[in-house]
Amino acid sequence: MAGKKVLIVYAHQEPRSFNGCLKKVAVETLSKQGCTVTVSDLYAMDFEPRATRNDITGPLSNPEVFSYGVEAYEACKKRSLTSDIVDEQKKVQEADLVIFQGKLALLSITTGSTAEMYTKTGVSGDFKYFLWPLQHGTLHFCGFKVLAPQISFAPETASEEERKQMVASWAQRLETIWQEVPIPCTRSWYFGQ
Numbered sequence: 001m002a003g004k005k006v007l008i009v010y011a012h013q014e015p016r017s018f019n020g021c022l023k024k025v026a027v028e029t030l031s032k033q034g035c036t037v038t039v040s041d042l043y044a045m046d047f048e049p050r051a052t053r054n055d056i057t058g059p060l061s062n063p064e065v066f067s068y069g070v071e072a073y074e075a076c077k078k079r080s081l082t083s084d085i086v087d088e089q090k091k092v093q094e095a096d097l098v099i100f101q102g103k104l105a106l107l108s109i110t111t112g113s114t115a116e117m118y119t120k121t122g123v124s125g126d127f128k129y130f131l132w133p134l135q136h137g138t139l140h141f142c143g144f145k146v147l148a149p150q151i152s153f154a155p156e157t158a159s160e161e162e163r164k165q166m167v168a169s170w171a172q173r174l175e176t177i178w179q180e181v182p183i184p185c186t187r188s189w190y191f192g193q
């Protein structure tokens with residue numbers, strides 16, 4: 001889809017890793033469609049993931065007792081949030097599609113455990129359970145429409161052939177990503193009836 005803007009939030013240390021490969025394939029496939037693809041490479045950027053008072057520039061509204069929620073809200077209104085946050089907010093606002101590629105993010109994630117371990121009766125429970133706080137609690141809450149997650153199970157223990165298959169199905173899915181309908185992000189999607 002020419003003209004569409006895609007933001008990939010990428011969190012992995014090693015560009016030659018399986019995660020690096022999934023990111024590379026996404027950039028290539030979407031760029032070929034004519035999309036403008038931006039990558040926020042959080043490790044390469046040395047992005048500060050902690051919520052600290054350094055996020056607020058200028059005077060605090062209550063310097064005695066620091067409340068991040070209050071100060072961030074005020075700083076947002078006064079446009080005094082630190083520039084690395086403002087830059088990322090702008091990228092998210094401008095994007096038509098945001099892909100989170102990382103161990104603890106969503107839509108495109110890799111796991112340590114196998115698919116069997118992430119079933120209702122498996123040791124880790126249904127993988128949808130751990131998507132609830134991220135997909136529903138964070139993304140849906142922030143106004144995103146959520147597409148089905150792309151989960152690459154246990155690439156570390158998979159065979160080379162299985163890994164190639166996972167990358168290929170990701171590339172194939174991206175070919176028609178713009179026709180996908182968001183999931184119904186409701187309690188029953190995650191937990192059944």
Ligand code: ZN
Pocket residue numbers: 135136137140141185186
């Ligand atoms: Zn939801």
